[in-house]
Amino acid sequence: MVLAQLSRSISRAMQQMNNTTVVDEKVLNDCLNEISRALLQADVQFSMVRDMQTNIKKIVNLDDIAAGHNKRRIIQQAIFNELCKMLDPGKPLFTPMKGKSSVIMFVGLQGSGKTTTCTKYAYYHQKKGWRPALVCADTFRAGAFDQLKQNATKAKIPFYGSYMESDPVKIAGEGVERFKKEDYDLIIVDTSGRHKQEAALFEEMRQVAEITKPDLVIFVMDSSIGQAAFDQAQAFKQSVSVGAVIITKMDGHAKGGGSLSAVAATKSPVIFIGTGEHMDEFEVFDVESFVRRLLGLRDWSGFMDKIHEVVPADQQPELVQKLSERTFTFRLMYELLQNLMKMGPVGQMLSAFGAEVMPKGQEKESQAKFKRYMTIMDSMTDAELDSTNPKLMNESRIIRIARGSGRTVQDVMEMIQLYKMFAKNLSKTMKGLKVPKKGGMNARSQSMTAQHVSKALPPQMLKQMGGMGGLQSLMKQMGSN
Numbered sequence: 460m461v462l463a464q465l466s467r468s469i470s471r472a473m474q475q476m477n478n479t480t481v482v483d484e485k486v487l488n489d490c491l492n493e494i495s496r497a498l499l500q501a502d503v504q505f506s507m508v509r510d511m512q513t514n515i516k517k518i519v520n521l522d523d524i525a526a527g528h529n530k531r532r533i534i535q536q537a538i539f540n541e542l543c544k545m546l547d548p549g550k551p552l553f554t555p556m557k558g559k560s561s562v563i564m565f566v567g568l569q570g571s572g573k574t575t576t577c578t579k580y581a582y583y584h585q586k587k588g589w590r591p592a593l594v595c596a597d598t599f600r601a602g603a604f605d606q607l608k609q610n611a612t613k614a615k616i617p618f619y620g621s622y623m624e625s626d627p628v629k630i631a632g633e634g635v636e637r638f639k640k641e642d643y644d645l646i647i648v649d650t651s652g653r654h655k656q657e658a659a660l661f662e663e664m665r666q667v668a669e670i671t672k673p674d675l676v677i678f679v680m681d682s683s684i685g686q687a688a689f690d691q692a693q694a695f696k697q698s699v700s701v702g703a704v705i706i707t708k709m710d711g712h713a714k715g716g717g718s719l720s721a722v723a724a725t726k727s728p729v730i731f732i733g734t735g736e737h738m739d740e741f742e743v744f745d746v747e748s749f750v751r752r753l754l755g756l757r758d759w760s761g762f763m764d765k766i767h768e769v770v771p772a773d774q775q776p777e778l779v780q781k782l783s784e785r786t787f788t789f790r791l792m793y794e795l796l797q798n799l800m801k802m803g804p805v806g807q808m809l810s811a812f813g814a815e816v817m818p819k820g821q822e823k824e825s826q827a828k829f830k831r832y833m834t835i836m837d838s839m840t841d842a843e844l845d846s847t848n849p850k851l852m853n854e855s856r857i858i859r860i861a862r863g864s865g866r867t868v869q870d871v872m873e874m875i876q877l878y879k880m881f882a883k884n885l886s887k888t889m890k891g892l893k894v895p896k897k898g899g900m901n902a903r904s905q906s907m908t909a910q911h912v913s914k915a916l917p918p919q920m921l922k923q924m925g926g927m928g929g930l931q932s933l934m935k936q937m938g939s940n
């Protein structure tokens with residue numbers, strides 16, 4: 460996808476700056492010009508790019524940076540902050556609460572992926588223990604109700620709509636009222652797609668908002684819309700109070716920069732991205748992690764989330780224990796790779812590595828690489844597999860393992876590098892997790908630890924462990940070991 464190109468261009472610009480011996484005004488300007496060019500090519504609005512340049516130059520005053528300070532780091536941080544600012548309008552987002560009915564209304568252009576995204580949003584929350592329900596107020600497109608009905612049925616999510624009634628305002632009002640009575644906590648209203656010139660449809664959208672009184676209006680935008688994104692998003696913002704954005708089709712060939720413009724136009728944050736047609740091809744959008752990837756800085760948070768998703772239920776308590784001990788061994792990495800291999804194509808999961816490391820479309824190569832690493836680990840001794848000290852892997856061990864596995868020393872080094880990155884990221888993820896090795900925990904620290912662990916676990920894993928109660932009793936057992 461072209462977003463990967465944007466990332467490549469930006470990280471190349473940063474790399475060029477890093478390769479210079481002296482960072483002066485010219486080097487800074489070259490770097491900023493290169494980044495600006497990349498952003499413009501990715502459809503980010505000119506005024507936003509210009510503002511970003513101006514702000515960075517204001518912040519990074521090379522003459523004022525005292526000797527001894529790392530100018531490159533200061534520039535990188537300024538670029539990072541500005542890109543984050545572009546994507547994060549800083550406005551607090553409405554957050555629905557479990558157990559209390561919230562109405563979420565979806566609006567967007569025709570074909571932007573609204574109906575699909577409504578179900579994805581409902582399904583995502585259902586997996587996290589919410590009670591979502593769907594209302595189809597799209598009477599404009601024939602087949603919209605059928606589509607929503609089909610998706611909702613597949614995901615076992617209650618829905619409301621009508622083949623007979625042609626007034627979307629009436630359907631929306633009735634649907635919301637019914638699901639409120641039935642205590643659903645996320646009532647999701649799908650509306651007809653429209654174009655900014657369609658005044659009648661905009662009026663209809665306003666009326667649907669009036670009757671359903673949404674707590675949050677989500678603007679759904681196709682990432683391929685490009686420069687037009689700003690105007691379209693603004694037109695919606697002027698008619699209903701858009702509070703969040705979801706960008707769809709990030710898996711395609713979209714330039715993606717339009718998403719930055721939509722954020723600017725609606726002054727609302729991107730909360731999710733759609734990465735495919737299937738129900739679970741939907742990711743929480745994290746600004747810092749997105750920008751980190753754009754800058755070519757490796758991001759691991761998404762990868763860890765995916766790992767949590769693929770560990771089989773029977774191994775989960777053990778994994779929690781291992782994680783809570785904050786030990787990450789080669790053996791544990793072997794188990795994780797084994798689980799990932801069972802999943803089949805790992806491309807989606809690997810996107811969290813960033814396009815540079817595991818490019819899309821090269822899933823086969825990535826899988827082959829994992830297999831190679833596992834063959835290498837097959838030649839390691841038990842002591843090596845159970846060690847948490849990468850320094851143990853000295854030259855002679857590396858040569859022995861390479862020979863034993865029929866792989867090159869370079870392959871073994873790569874595998875060790877992957878291990879180190881895993882271990883580092885895990886220790887970050889698990890920071891603050893205080894499980895005493897010996898003796899018990901008091902009730903308060905048990906519950907706090909369980910809360911911390913539950914955040915790191917995917918919902919279905921938590922469910923299989925018996926929810927928070929099950930997790931707490933597991934933590935109790937661990938504490939008393």
Ligand SMILES: Nc1nc2c(ncn2[C@@H]2O[C@H](COP(=O)(O)OP(=O)(O)OP(=O)(O)O)[C@@H](O)[C@H]2O)c(=O)[nH]1
Binds near residue numbers: 571709
């Ligand atoms: N590749 C990909 N396709 C998507 C994504 N989200 C939606 N689609 C596809 O986009 C097409 C349009 O999606 P819909 O959900 O029908 O769009 P809509 O906005 O409800 O359309 P209207 O009702 O006409 O406004 C469908 O073929 C979806 O499968 C995504 O994240 N990635």
